[in-house]
Amino acid sequence: MPTVSSEELAAAAGVNSAKLRKDFSYLGSYGTRGVGYDVEYLVYQISRELGLTQDWPVVIVGIGNLGAALANYGGFASRGFRVAALIDADPAMAGKPVAGIPVQHTDDLEKIIDENGVSIGVIATPAGAAQPVCDRLVAAGVTSILNFAPTVLSVPDGVDVRKVDLSIELQILAFHEQRKAGEEAEAQAGAAAPAERGDQGEGPDGDVPAVMPA
Amino acid sequence: MPTVSSEELAAAAGVNSAKLRKDFSYLGSYGTRGVGYDVEYLVYQISRELGLTQDWPVVIVGIGNLGAALANYGGFASRGFRVAALIDADPAMAGKPVAGIPVQHTDDLEKIIDENGVSIGVIATPAGAAQPVCDRLVAAGVTSILNFAPTVLSVPDGVDVRKVDLSIELQILAFHEQRKAGEEAEAQAGAAAPAERGDQGEGPDGDVPAVMPA
DNA sequence: ATGTCTTTGTGAACGCGTGCACAAAGATGG
DNA sequence: CCATCTTTGTGCACGCGTTCACAAAGACAT
Ligand SMILES: NC(=O)c1ccc[n+]([C@@H]2O[C@H](COP(=O)([O-])OP(=O)(O)OC[C@H]3O[C@@H](n4cnc5c(N)ncnc54)[C@H](O)[C@@H]3O)[C@@H](O)[C@H]2O)c1
Ligand SMILES: NC(=O)c1ccc[n+]([C@@H]2O[C@H](COP(=O)([O-])OP(=O)(O)OC[C@H]3O[C@@H](n4cnc5c(N)ncnc54)[C@H](O)[C@@H]3O)[C@@H](O)[C@H]2O)c1
Numbered sequence: 001m002p003t004v005s006s007e008e009l010a011a012a013a014g015v016n017s018a019k020l021r022k023d024f025s026y027l028g029s030y031g032t033r034g035v036g037y038d039v040e041y042l043v044y045q046i047s048r049e050l051g052l053t054q055d056w057p058v059v060i061v062g063i064g065n066l067g068a069a070l071a072n073y074g075g076f077a078s079r080g081f082r083v084a085a086l087i088d089a090d091p092a093m094a095g096k097p098v099a100g101i102p103v104q105h106t107d108d109l110e111k112i113i114d115e116n117g118v119s120i121g122v123i124a125t126p127a128g129a130a131q132p133v134c135d136r137l138v139a140a141g142v143t144s145i146l147n148f149a150p151t152v153l154s155v156p157d158g159v160d161v162r163k164v165d166l167s168i169e170l171q172i173l174a175f176h177e178q179r180k181a182g183e184e185a186e187a188q189a190g191a192a193a194p195a196e197r198g199d200q201g202e203g204p205d206g207d208v209p210a211v212m213p214a
Numbered sequence: 215m216p217t218v219s220s221e222e223l224a225a226a227a228g229v230n231s232a233k234l235r236k237d238f239s240y241l242g243s244y245g246t247r248g249v250g251y252d253v254e255y256l257v258y259q260i261s262r263e264l265g266l267t268q269d270w271p272v273v274i275v276g277i278g279n280l281g282a283a284l285a286n287y288g289g290f291a292s293r294g295f296r297v298a299a300l301i302d303a304d305p306a307m308a309g310k311p312v313a314g315i316p317v318q319h320t321d322d323l324e325k326i327i328d329e330n331g332v333s334i335g336v337i338a339t340p341a342g343a344a345q346p347v348c349d350r351l352v353a354a355g356v357t358s359i360l361n362f363a364p365t366v367l368s369v370p371d372g373v374d375v376r377k378v379d380l381s382i383e384l385q386i387l388a389f390h391e392q393r394k395a396g397e398e399a400e401a402q403a404g405a406a407a408p409a410e411r412g413d414q415g416e417g418p419d420g421d422v423p424a425v426m427p428a
Numbered sequence: 429a430t431g432t433c434t435t436t437g438t439g440a441a442c443g444c445g446t447g448c449a450c451a452a453a454g455a456t457g458g
Numbered sequence: 459c460c461a462t463c464t465t466t467g468t469g470c471a472c473g474c475g476t477t478c479a480c481a482a483a484g485a486c487a488t
Contacts (some may be wrong), residue, residue: 005385005434005435006434006435006436007349007435008470016248016476016477016478018437018438018476018477018478018479019476019477020390021435021436021437021438022437022438022476022477024436024437025436025437027436029436029437030483031435031436031437032434032435032436032483033434033435033437033482033483033484034436034483034484035436035438035484035485036434036435036436037436050383050385050389051385051388051389051392052388054392056388056391058384065282065283065287066283066287067285067288068279069280069282069283070380071370072279073279073280073380074472075380075381076381076384077366079381079384079385080388081381081384081388084342090433105467109312119389119391120383120384120391133240135456137282143391143394144387144388144462145387146380146383146384146393147388150289157377158394160387160390160391162383162387163336164378164383166284166287166289166290166360166378167289167290167293169291169293169360169376169378170272170290170293170295170336170360171264171265171293172268172376173334173358173359173360173374173376174264174265174266174270174310174334174356174358175264175265175350175359177265177270177333177334177357177358177374178265178268180357180372184439192486194455212389218434219463219464219465219466220465220466230446230448231447231448232446232447232448232449232455232467233445233446233447233469235465235466235467235468236447236467236468237467238466238467239466239467243466243467245455245464245465245467246453246455246466247453247454247455247464247466247467248453248454248455248456248463248464248465248466249454249455249464249465249466250464250465250466278465290487317473
């Protein structure tokens with residue numbers, strides 16, 4: 001039975017082993033003291049808890065540059081997501097296949113959501129169309145939305161929205177970049193450079209805490 | 215002189231006014247007691263601190279579905295980012311314009327980085343090519359990388375990497391989605407549903423803290 | 429069966445970000 | 459010039475997540 005210790009996993013992930021064990025403990029006691037965790041069983045338990053064991057039908061609305069790229073992306077299927085339908089407002093696109101899936105017109109949005117039992121929608125329309133599209137998706141029964149349009153969406157309680165803003169990603173990089181330059185210039189001033197985070201910035205998260213003094 | 219109070223700003227942003235004031239205080243004391251903050255001056259100071267006042271040349275490597283979509287995206291320019299060059303390994307693409315910018319071949323990568331003074335690179339190649347491309351970018355002087363390939367990149371100290379993993383965004387939504395369904399089923403069991411966050415999930419950040427008991 | 433050795437699971441301490449509460453600053457009006 | 463009123467800037471306390479440290483559990487050898 002292949003096993004891994006929390007120490008090994010923690011080292012590989014670059015985190016503290018105690019935290020990793022405590023996190024696992026929320027799923028139950030799946031480890032064996034003196035041995036570690038059964039890899040296969042652990043993978044299954046985590047997958048199940050994260051919802052990776054079921055497959056989720058997803059619709060993409062707005063099949064332009066970005067929407068088409070998303071439709072073509074094979075990485076979703078491997079994580080349990082299935083592109084159930086592509087929707088666009090442009091009549092010229094209706095019926096035209098993108099990534100092997102025929103694009104359907106916005107008029108049928110409600111029907112498509114309903115027939116496919118979709119609860120997750122991706123919005124890749126221009127900013128102006130995002131809120132109206134969002135409203136229709138929600139009204140049709142979608143309760144989770146991934147929004148690429150540069151707009152803050154208003155949704156009722158119970159609906160989750162995640163916004164992906166690529167400009168902000170670049171801004172965060174630029175912020176650190178600017179800071180690097182500043183530190184070099186001040187390197188002669190004696191003060192040591194502050195500790196740098198070494199992670200792979202999983203998203204535009206709790207970053208950028210301290211700011212340089214005036 | 216148009217001004218805003220920390221209270222107004224906090225309400226608009228949906229955060230605590232004390233936190234907002236404390237954050238601003240790291241930039242210096244730009245407010246006037248009894249009045250508030252001079253809007254124009256505040257915007258300038260924040261922009262400067264965030265590095266929004268300078269424009270950053272950026273190169274995109276891997277001009278496929280995603281890379282082309284990024285190149286066509288106008289939202290970057292408005293935030294101070296300029297697409298300085300597009301690079302792809304496919305000889306057939308060399309010279310072909312995408313979004314008005316001719317695609318250049320990977321062979322010239324180092325020269326392109328150097329001549330344009332690029333310090334920020336975007337990787338949109340297949341996963342297998344990401345690390346080699348990353349190494350070349352870093353060797354050529356790039357110190358910030360936005361990675362779309364589903365790979366964890368190894369970089370030397372001093373180089374920042376941010377990874378955008380769209381599958382993880384969907385997974386987070388699916389996780390909450392699964393949980394919603396679970397709560398409905400357990401609604402009869404008496405325990406009240408835990409408080410739900412109402413924000414717009416700026417990235418795959420410090421989310422998903424507590425996990426359901428076994 | 430008993431002892432030893434490894435690794436888990438978790439109570440307790442620590443550190444840090446967030447929010448409260450208020451004194452100080454400064455504008456404004458009399 | 460003084461009184462009053464608004465809003466900033468910040469010390470302090472609270473809460474939560476992270477880390478430490480260790481007892482308990484269990485495998486494995488003798
Ligand atoms: N391209 C990028 O890399 C990128 C990056 C970040 C954000 N974004 C954002 O993503 C969105 C899409 O970008 P894009 O480059 O694909 O734009 P695009 O113009 O190429 O595509 C937009 C598509 O949406 C369709 N559309 C318009 N109104 C619609 C509606 N009401 N219902 C359904 N479909 C509708 C259009 O027909 C078009 O096909 C934009 O909001 C953009 O700001 C794009
Ligand atoms: N399309 C999406 O929505 C999406 C979403 C998430 C992640 N991704 C990831 O982004 C990357 C690109 O996705 P895509 O859909 O655009 O793929 P794609 O196959 O359409 O494009 C890849 C491009 O990279 C070029 N390339 C290959 N090797 C290269 C090298 N060594 N140097 C320079 N260029 C090279 C290819 O010529 C091609 O043009 C992939 O890693 C994919 O997993 C894509």
